[in-house]
């Protein structure tokens with residue numbers, strides 16, 4: 266994925282990280298305020314239910330008392346007793362006595378116009394029935410609820426049945442279990458009243474919130490304005506906003522941190538290794554005495570998906586730092602083995618003499634780990650190990666004991682070992698003397714000095730002489746001019762490599778170069 270795409274995705278994530286906690290907190294505040302209002306309404310509906318039950322119980326008690334006392338003649342004593350119980354019972358406004366199904370007297374005296382008892386609107390337990398909206402005998406026709414049993418009824422003020430004090434504005438009500446509204450404390454839209462009177466549950470309808478609960482033969486409900494919950498949500502929001510801001514800031518920081526990680530060279534390199542974004546090019550190595558191409562140095566390139574290419578001078582040190590170099594070495598081994606096998610197949614064995622020099626990092630040189638990978642890969646590809654030269658810089662030989670073990674194993678397997686960039690390190694001479702090396706590659710900085718009045722130009726003859734006296738083959742790196750080539754050939758240097766001949770080439774181009782320089786007439 267390109268850096269631009271990653272940056273775009275990260276920006277989107279950062280915006281989401283900033284907005285989501287705040288939006289989440291707003292939603293949470295609204296939800297929790299609605300839930301708390303719902304619980305609040307349920308609580309008041311419960312109290313309303315208790316209040317109505319107590320009112321009915323008191324009225325029931327008064328009727329039972331009169332029934333126990335057995336007065337039934339509407340005598341002054343009977344009426345006085347009914348009046349006494351009416352005054353003593355808070356929920357009862359009037360008590361009536363019926364004879365032969367007609368109202369004969371009430372707590373306030375004898376009745377002139379007889380009132381007949383019909384079928385109750387709500388049948389309660391123990392044979393008690395509730396008549397709704399009965400005209401009171403003495404209260405200017407105000408509608409009353411009447412609890413009736415036997416020959417008595419007790420008129421109850423509907424509002425008294427539900428007079429529960431509330432801490433916020435809400436409408437309370439009571440209904441029978443079959444949906445008949447017994448009492449309601451304020452205006453409620455008809456459809457909502459029908460809803461809360463007819464089933465248990467809580468919710469929101471239009472601008473109202475409601476809760477209805479039931480027990481026995483009664484159902485109580487509480488209704489409030491939804492804006493109350495909204496106001497509470499807004500209040501809660503003020504407390505929650507700092508938390509939202511901190512969470513947003515943390516998430517944004519996390520996204521930026523992840524972006525930094527993802528865009529860090531280390532991470533990019535790890536992804537590139539996984540995606541095999543590396544190719545191997547071949548820089549021809551020329552035999553100076555004949556001018557023929559005898560092999561090549563394998564040089565890796567990182568071709569990124571966005572079309573850019575990154576120099577190994579950048580990614581090899583990075584890979585060494587992060588431990589990814591082993592995977593890169595293995596990748597180079599696989600590419601070189603595959604190319605050599607292909608060339609052999611295509612040319613029918615003509616390339617058997619050609620060698621490819623593989624760069625081995627100092628970590629690999631110290632551990633020798635790559636040798637097993639190399640042996641297996643070459644065996645699988647049916648490529649001779651003599652065709653692979655191994656190059657390592659002086660740094661790879663610093664731990665002489667470990668390097669010696671690797672070199673000895675590599676030489677025993679048939680590989681040629683070269684010391685790369687010779688002359689640029691500090692321990693060159695001692696290394697040359699103590700390690701079983703085969704080839705010395707003179708660093709291009711010395712080659713560049715040939716023919717110039719630079720101090721390094723004086724060193725080259727000594728390096729060549731020393732290399733030969735130790736029986737090393739010598740490869741000169743970075744040969745760019747004809748004069749350098751002539752100087753090196755005359756000095757007896759065996760091989761040269763550099764832009765004078767060719768830059769590093771893709772496999773097929775290298776093969777074409779090789780074929781051209783190796784034609785009998787070339």
Ligand SMILES: Nc1nc2c(ncn2[C@@H]2O[C@H](COP(=O)(O)O[C@H]3[C@@H](O)[C@H](n4cnc5c(=O)[nH]c(N)nc54)O[C@@H]3COP(=O)(O)O)[C@@H](O)[C@H]2O)c(=O)[nH]1
Pocket residue numbers: 548562563564565566576577578581593594597624625626685686709742743744745762763764765769
């Ligand atoms: N461990 C591994 N190291 C690797 C691998 N592939 C490359 N490398 C090392 O990276 C360094 C840089 O390599 P590169 O940019 O490819 O440069 C090489 C040549 O292109 C360059 N060169 C060759 N001829 C000339 C020339 O005439 N003039 C000039 N200015 N530069 C030239 O030199 C580099 C080859 O150097 P060397 O390896 O010392 O022979 C480099 O150190 C590579 O070793 C890998 O797979 N593994």
